[in-house]
Amino acid sequence: MGTALVTGASAGLGLEFAWQLATAKHDVVLVARDEERLTRLAAQLEAAAGIRAEVLVADLTRSDDVARVADRLRSDESPVGLLVNNAGFGLNQEFVGGDLERELTALDVMVRAVLVLSHAAAEAMVARGRGAILNVGSVAALMASGTYSAHKAWVQSFTEGLAVELKGTGVTATVVNPGFTHTEFHERGRIDMSQYPEIVWLNAEDVVATALADVRRGVVISTPSARYRTMSALARIAPRSAIRAIGRYRRAIDDAPADADADA
Numbered sequence: 507m508g509t510a511l512v513t514g515a516s517a518g519l520g521l522e523f524a525w526q527l528a529t530a531k532h533d534v535v536l537v538a539r540d541e542e543r544l545t546r547l548a549a550q551l552e553a554a555a556g557i558r559a560e561v562l563v564a565d566l567t568r569s570d571d572v573a574r575v576a577d578r579l580r581s582d583e584s585p586v587g588l589l590v591n592n593a594g595f596g597l598n599q600e601f602v603g604g605d606l607e608r609e610l611t612a613l614d615v616m617v618r619a620v621l622v623l624s625h626a627a628a629e630a631m632v633a634r635g636r637g638a639i640l641n642v643g644s645v646a647a648l649m650a651s652g653t654y655s656a657h658k659a660w661v662q663s664f665t666e667g668l669a670v671e672l673k674g675t676g677v678t679a680t681v682v683n684p685g686f687t688h689t690e691f692h693e694r695g696r697i698d699m700s701q702y703p704e705i706v707w708l709n710a711e712d713v714v715a716t717a718l719a720d721v722r723r724g725v726v727i728s729t730p731s732a733r734y735r736t737m738s739a740l741a742r743i744a745p746r747s748a749i750r751a752i753g754r755y756r757r758a759i760d761d762a763p764a765d766a767d768a769d770a
Contacts, residue, residue: 511535511586514593516543522710528555535560566619576626589627591620592642616657635676643681650750669726682717682728
């Protein structure tokens with residue numbers, strides 16, 4: 507993989523991706539908004555794993571920041587062999603009556619940035635004849651959980667189409683669709699998950715390990731854990747009316763906005 511670039515690297519799954527990639531002796535480019543957290547993480551990774559950790563502070567809601575990350579993906583200096591599009595957050599609001607600016611922010615981070623960065627990475631990787639793009643989706647792509655489900659459904663469809671286009675180039679595209687995972691995601695999104703039993707939860711370490719193993723094998727759709735693979739299979743064959751009846755899984759803790767550096 508060479509150098510790996512991870513968005514949303516300051517927390518959640520992004521943080522775990524950074525650690526596992528560094529432990530596997532890959533240099534990393536860490537992308538997020540929080541410079542202090544990124545700088546601290548870079549120092550820890552370099553000290554613990556003996557790799558080079560580059561900090562790239564960027565707000566993926568800003569077009570100019572996304573362009574800077576895209577430029578890094580195109581660079582031939584320490585070329586990026588793996589792009590992990592991980593940045594995302596939970597909106598925790600209804601679409602009708604919700605804050606439109608927050609909706610547009612979510613669209614920018616979880617759709618537009620994924621498209622722009624994947625475009626830059628794919629062109630550079632195809633020219634070199636090797637590389638991989640890993641997009642963090644969600645089992646929510648199969649559900650009817652508001653615009654978050656819509657964004658993740660787009661990520662899955664986009665990744666599948668990209669994988670078809672990249673076939674035979676030496677470059678692969680994978681989407682990982684985790685279920686509920688123990689990270690900062692729900693806490694930072696002010697989403698109350700206390701009603702869900704421990705059995706539905708995954709560990710970030712296992713999710714990331716599965717995703718990276720599937721990238722190495724060229725798997726297009728990666729779904730960590732047997733229980734979520736079973737649930738996903740059932741969701742694909744269930745009538746959409748039944749899926750819609752499940753409704754939203756989120757209950758508000760308060761109206762505070764989510765953090766766009768949280769993992770997806």
